[in-house]
Every structure is written in structure tokens, then in C-alpha cells.
Amino acid sequence: FVFKACSGTAELDPCRSLHSSVVKLGFCLDAYVLNAMLHAYCCCCCCQGGGISYARKVFDEMPESEQSVPWNILMGGYLKCKMPNEVIDLFREMQSFSDTVKPDEITMVMLLSACSHLGSLKLGTWAESFIEREEESLSSELYNALIDMFSKCGDVDRASTLLKTMPPEKRTIVSWTSVISGMSIHGRGRDAASLFEELIAGGGARPDGATFVALLSACGRCGLVEEGKRYFEAMAKDYGIVPGIEHYGCMVDMLSRAGMVDEAVGLVEGMPVEPNAVIRRMVAAACREDGRLKVGETMGRDLVEREPMEEANHVLLSSFYVEMAEWEKKVHARAAMGKNDIRKM
Known part of the structure; x- marks a missing residue:
């Protein structure tokens, strides 16, 4: 204890x-x-x-023990320390003791998580082959770990096939969200939206906040603005999910990418939660790209006041002064960086 x-x-x-x-x-x-x-x-x-x-x-x-527990604990520690290569090495070391200790479901989930962190499809496919040899049937957790691994390692089609062929009773919202997220990461926004429609039409699970983060991100990356707006509105209206800072961040990113700067600014100003620095920088950068220099400068100064030690804020504000040919203000901005020992990379 x-x-x-x-x-x-x-x-x-x-x-x-x-x-x-x-x-x-x-x-x-x-x-x-x-x-x-x-x-x-x-x-x-x-x-x-x-x-x-x-x-x-x-x-x-x-x-020496027949238990897999200590192996799993150390693998979990390596994952916590962001050391996925060590997880792979430890699993291979475990295999050399195969006469006395066997990997269990937790071992395999952590092995797949390490493959996901490395983005190695080759290692992930090898892990899948091992699981298929050793496991008579897969649990929801193992299915989800496999789907997540394939989604993150770039084989979204394989992840989608696993989702469709796994037993319906083992399919959870995590399964659906992992594939939607993978489609988002790899620029397949329309496929992500189609899969979401399939989910709500009878997928046997209810979308949660993480599902909408993946979906809105997919819409933003692929320019599906109207679809993204509709899904954002449906969160609270149809599913009782109060949008969080991540959802607002996705919407601001989507509107900014689409050049809808006024809407992005209005959304930030009307947020029921305090926008974080990432969202503020996103909108300020969009203002610069769209030529809304005064609005962006105001946001830049606000960012510097809020986070005076953050290099990105000073660089952003300085870039506005360059665009506006406000050379004296730019000199002051650079001087402030020097005073705080902030170096532009």
C-alpha cells in the first residue's frame, strides 16, 4: 500500500x-x-x-516467474516514458522465455500501442500475425488496439475492414472513433463523414466527445465546412454533448483554413469557455493571412501579455509589425524577446 x-x-x-x-x-x-x-x-x-x-x-x-505481470508493468513504464522501442525489445526478450512465461492480452495491447507510437506498419503487421497465432478469440480491447494501430500506421483500409468484420457485440465507440480518426489523419474526410453516418444509422454505439473531435478534425482538413458546422451543432442538440475546448479548436481551425476569418473570430469571442493560447494563435495567424492586420495585432499583443515567455507569441506579433511596416514597434517587440531571453529559432 x-x-x-x-x-x-x-x-x-x-x-x-x-x-x-x-x-x-x-x-x-x-x-x-x-x-x-x-x-x-x-x-x-x-x-x-x-x-x-x-x-x-x-x-x-x-x-524468474511464470507471471506476465512484471513484464507488463515495465512495458507500461516504457510507454509512459515514450520509449516504444524498448517495449518492442522487451517483448522480444519475453519471447526468449516462452517456455516459462506467456504474453497475455495486456501484453499484446501494449505491444500494439508501441507499434502505434512508432508508426511502424511492418512491426504492427508482425504483431497482428503473432496475435492471430496465439489468441483463439480477440477481446474488444485487442480489436480496438489493432484498429488503432492500423489507423495510426497508415493502413486505414485494414482498420476499416477489422471494424466491419469484428463481432458486433465487441464493437464499441472506441472502434468507430479510431477509424474515423485514422481517416482524418490521412486526409480522407469524406470517408470519415460517411463512416460517421453509418455509425449513427445503426452502428450499435453512441458517438462521444472523442468521436466528434475526430470527425470535426476530418471536416476541417478536407474543407467540409458545411458538414462540420452541422455536426458541431448536432453535438449538443442530438447527443447532449457539451462542446469542449478541443471541439472549438477544430471549428476555429476549419473556419480559418476556409478563409472564414470573421466567423472564426466571432466563434472565439462567443466561446462559453476561455479559449486557450493555441486557439488564439490560430485565429491571429488566420487574420494575418487574410489581411486583417489590426485585429490580428490586437490578438498578438493579448497573447504576449498572457504568455510573455512563449516565443511563438512574440514571433507572431513581430510578423504583424513587419506586414504593417511598423518598424519601431517591431524593434520593441524584438527587444522584449531579448529582455526575456527569448531567441527566435
């Missing part, structure tokens, strides 16, 4: 202190204690000193 508390704080020093106590008290062979300690170190992966390296040391010193 103490190690669980350390996991919640994600601080390295308490974990090391408890580790010493475990050694002194002779619990070095207790699988439950060692797994808890391994998990605690994995939760400290971002700490100075590198909790993940301590996790690996604990893992290497653990007694």
Missing part, C-alpha cells in the same frame, strides 16, 4: 527509500511487493534521476 502511495506522487526519493527498507526487511522474494515497487518506479519515469532505469534494475533482479 505504501508503494501504491508512492506511485500516486510519482516522486523518486520515497521509492528509493522504501526500496532500501524492502531489502533490509527481507522482502526481496515477495512477488507482490516487487511488482508494487516496479510499478512505483515506472510511475517516476519523468523524474530527475530516471525512475525507469531503477525499474529496469528491479525487473532484472526479480526471481
Whole structure:
């Protein structure tokens, strides 16, 4: 329980202190204690000193076991630390112990997640082949992990085929959203919209906030402005989903890309939630592209006041002064960057 508390704080020093106590008290062979300690170190992966390296040391010193739990914990730690290559290497190491330990569903989900992070279709296809050999039937979680992997690695058609052929009772909104998101990422906005229509016509799941983020993003990237507006309106009206900052960001991006700057500005000004800096910069940049220099300059100054240490804000404001031939103001803007030790990259 103490190690669980350390996991919640994600601080390295308490974990090391408890580790010493475990050694002194002779619990070095207790699988439950060692797994808890391994998990605690994995939760400290971002700490100075590198909790993940301590996790690996604990893992290497653990007694050999038939359980996949410690392997899964360390894989999860590597994913948390954004180290997908290490997940692949650890899985291959696990295979060398195939006589004593077998990967379980959690192992395979994390392996597929690592393939997704790497964007490696070759590795992902290899993982799928392994799963097909080892698993008699796939759970919803494994189907969704496969669909997500293929969507992110570029084989959206394979992801779509999996969605259509998986047992209906295992198909969840996560399955649909992953394919819609993959279509969005790879510039297939109309396919994404068609799939969404198929979902609401009888897909057996109800769209959620994440589904609409993927859908609106697809509309924005492919210039489907009217469709995007209709879907945005349907969120609250038909599905009771209150638009969040991500949905407004998609709409602002869509309107800005389409050159509908006045609508984008109006949407930001009327947002029921405080627009974040990303949205403000998006609209300001659209104003510059559309020649609305005074409006954009005002937004740029507001951004600098809100986030004086953010380089992108100073660069954006300075670009307005160049466009407006306001050379003195540009000099002041560059001086402000120097004062705050901000260097234009």
C-alpha cells in the first residue's frame, strides 16, 4: 500500500527509500511487493534521476516467474516514458522465455500501442500475425488496439475492414472513433463523414466527445465546412454533448483554413469557455493571412501579455509589425524577446 502511495506522487526519493527498507526487511522474494515497487518506479519515469532505469534494475533482479505481470508493468513504464522501442525489445526478450512465461492480452495491447507510437506498419503487421497465432478469440480491447494501430500506421483500409468484420457485440465507440480518426489523419474526410453516418444509422454505439473531435478534425482538413458546422451543432442538440475546448479548436481551425476569418473570430469571442493560447494563435495567424492586420495585432499583443515567455507569441506579433511596416514597434517587440531571453529559432 505504501508503494501504491508512492506511485500516486510519482516522486523518486520515497521509492528509493522504501526500496532500501524492502531489502533490509527481507522482502526481496515477495512477488507482490516487487511488482508494487516496479510499478512505483515506472510511475517516476519523468523524474530527475530516471525512475525507469531503477525499474529496469528491479525487473532484472526479480526471481524468474511464470507471471506476465512484471513484464507488463515495465512495458507500461516504457510507454509512459515514450520509449516504444524498448517495449518492442522487451517483448522480444519475453519471447526468449516462452517456455516459462506467456504474453497475455495486456501484453499484446501494449505491444500494439508501441507499434502505434512508432508508426511502424511492418512491426504492427508482425504483431497482428503473432496475435492471430496465439489468441483463439480477440477481446474488444485487442480489436480496438489493432484498429488503432492500423489507423495510426497508415493502413486505414485494414482498420476499416477489422471494424466491419469484428463481432458486433465487441464493437464499441472506441472502434468507430479510431477509424474515423485514422481517416482524418490521412486526409480522407469524406470517408470519415460517411463512416460517421453509418455509425449513427445503426452502428450499435453512441458517438462521444472523442468521436466528434475526430470527425470535426476530418471536416476541417478536407474543407467540409458545411458538414462540420452541422455536426458541431448536432453535438449538443442530438447527443447532449457539451462542446469542449478541443471541439472549438477544430471549428476555429476549419473556419480559418476556409478563409472564414470573421466567423472564426466571432466563434472565439462567443466561446462559453476561455479559449486557450493555441486557439488564439490560430485565429491571429488566420487574420494575418487574410489581411486583417489590426485585429490580428490586437490578438498578438493579448497573447504576449498572457504568455510573455512563449516565443511563438512574440514571433507572431513581430510578423504583424513587419506586414504593417511598423518598424519601431517591431524593434520593441524584438527587444522584449531579448529582455526575456527569448531567441527566435
